[in-house]
Amino acid sequence: MTTVLERPPVLRPARDRARLLCGLGAGALLLWSLAGSGVLGGPVLNPAGVGQLTRFAAGALHPDLSGELLGVLARATLVTVAYAVLGAGLAVALGALGAVAAARTTWGRRRAGWVAVRGALAVPRGLHEAVWGLLLVGVLGLDPWVGVLAIGVPYGAVTARVFADLLDEAPHGGYEALRAAGAGAGVAVLYGLVPEASGGMLSYAFYRLECAVRSAVVLGLIGAGGLGQELALSFTSLRWEQVWSAVYALAALCLLADVAGRAVRRRVAAPPPRATGRRDPVLTGAVLATAALALWSAWFLALRPATLVDGRTLDQLGTLLRAAWPPAGDGPLLSEIAVRAVETVQMSVLAIAVAVAGSLVLAGVAARAPRGTGAVRWAAGAAVRAGLLLLRAVPAPVWALVFVFVLLPGPLPGALALGVHTLGVLGRLSAEAVEELDPRPVAALTALGAAPLGRWLYGVLPGVARPATAFALYRWEVALRDTVLVGLLGAGGLGVLLSARLAAFDWPAVATVLAATVLLTLAVDLVGARVRAVLR
Structure with missing residues (x-):
């Protein structure tokens, strides 16, 4: 059967x-x-x-390589780099400060507080850097702080969210030991999770620097200076040879940022063997070089911190807020x-x-x-x-x-x-x-x-x-x-x-x-x- x-x-x-x-x-x-x-x-x-499209494409084969234009593009490149470095530096600083508050681990079972912080971070990152630039011009005028803040504020909110996720995903052994010893949640996150997540944070910081280069170019299109502004001027006047010269300069700058950022991220992901307790000299050098570049950028752009808190700035900010409130709600x-x-x-x-x-x-x-x-x-x-x-x-x-x-x-x-x-x-x-x-x-x-x-x-x-x-x-x-x-x-x-x-x-x-x-x-x-x- x-x-x-x-x-x-x-x-x-x-x-x-x-x-x-x-x-x-x-x-x-x-x-x-x-x-x-x-x-x-x-x-x-x-x-x-x-x-017109054919003439634009043909310009790629004959870029303008005159000494005068190359000098202008070199100066514009320095402006773009300065905005990118300072904007990314501000974003990393704001992200590091906000990450502890945005981490789910910090709040534990108090989900309402975590949702409130994440919702607050959604506001600055929900607006494009160009929009931030247009709004900041109304407050600060044509001050170089406009470009720095327009990159740093929205990128800072994005960085805070990513850093918070890295903290939540890090090994929690040190955090739990500190909590058992009576440390507060914030202190335990700072000393128990940040060291564990520092490699990922450093890797993401250099990635954010790559993105800041492209954002600095975009801000140039709305008048912040740099390569973006030179590109916009050449495009408006239909000078395709100059357009392609600016495009190639942009590509070279982005390539340099990509290669440097990728090298740092690979070093973080697969560090070479070294003596216990010793820092990686390449990563240490990259961090120090970036810090030095940030100091040079602040000098090059002639940033004045007092501009952010002087009477004119505060008056303009108050005027703008009063003019925008309450928001319109007509049908x-x-x-x-x-x-x-x-x-x-x-x-x-x-x-x-x-x-x-x-x-x-x-x-x-x-x-x-x-x-x-x-x-x-x-x-x-x-x-x-x-x-x-x-x-x-x-x-x-x-x-x-x-x-x-x-x-x-x-x-x-x-x-x-x-x-x-x-x-x-x-x-x-x-x-x-x-x-x-x-x-x-x-x-x-x-x-x-x-x-x-x-x-x-x-x-x-x-x-x-x-x-x-x-x-x-x-x-x-x-x-x-x-x-x-x-x-x-x-x-x-x-x-x-x-x-x-x-x-x-x-x-x-x-x-x-x-x-x-x-x-x-x-x-x-x-x-x-x-x-x-x-x-x-």
Whole structure:
């Protein structure tokens, strides 16, 4: 007698269902964003601008290398570096101070206090550095503190959140011993967790310095000086040879920051063996050199701390706050904010979709090939990495102006500009994820005779998909903030409305638009955090 055993039904776990729902939701969100951009219906191309785009591209082969322009760019580069170093230094200082208050460990079971601190940090980081710059100009005028604070304040809130997460994830043995000995929560975090998390904090501090270089360039586009201002002036006058000279200078500066920051992060992640108790001389030298550079930057920009607390500054701040309170709440304004908020979300979704698709295609080629690889593969990887560097070195507003040549005005040029710029960032991160993959699956597929496409689909893509998705969700919040920046140039979204209200000095409406921007950023952050938790 033969017994036939029926296979029990396969039940999909709740996590798999949640991942499926996230995938379906992402697809629906993308289709909705495409429909809102006008791609699925109606004309979007501007054929009249093809000639201008051709001249712009041709300028890449003939940059202006005259001594006069190179001298101007050298001076502008120093201004950009000074703003970046001081802004990043201020951000790290503020982040270190706020991390203890923002750490979940500090609050224990008092969740309400932790939520309140995290909510307070969402306000400064919810506004783009360019928005901070425009607001600070109204208080400080054209003082160099504008550029430093515009970078330091929002970056400080971001750094505090990241540092707090590092504290929460650090080994808690020392913290628990101090608490058992009667130390307060704050003291125990300071002496029991900070030393354990110091390596990760140092690594992130140098990463934030890399980001500050790009932010300093963006601030230059709104008049803060430096390479961004020279780039904007050349672009406005349609001097494409000078534009490309500034672009190449930007790329060189970003490359230097990337290489230095990456070397420090690798040193932190895999320190060389050394005698117990001795500091790493390379990391110590990097910290001391950065501190010296910060002192030089303060001298170069002629910063005066007294400017922040003098009578004029305080009077201007009080006048601005009184003018903006209470925020406007009339129906027509709220309706326009709702429409522009929809445009903002759609632009950010399209930007991330473009960046993710491009990064997955290019990540395998951009990853540094192992030793012994042929010259063609090495050259292709170097070319793609250089292209990604160029994409992220050029600010998104400049890409928006380029796309306006061949696309009709509206949200689409801004979305593609953000997508191209974000591709430069995600492409690099995805390439690094490919470099860190276990090489054995690819080697096995190669031994079995699999084609390059098969090796990529079955040996690389499954391993890089999860970190690439996590990176994309982190960058979604950044892209949402950046939509305000391109919107200030007329590319759609809340930035258009903010620009119009700032031009009219309608401060109550400005306050309402800024509040809507912060809330929208916070909502995207919460959605991204939830999706990341599902994907773990």
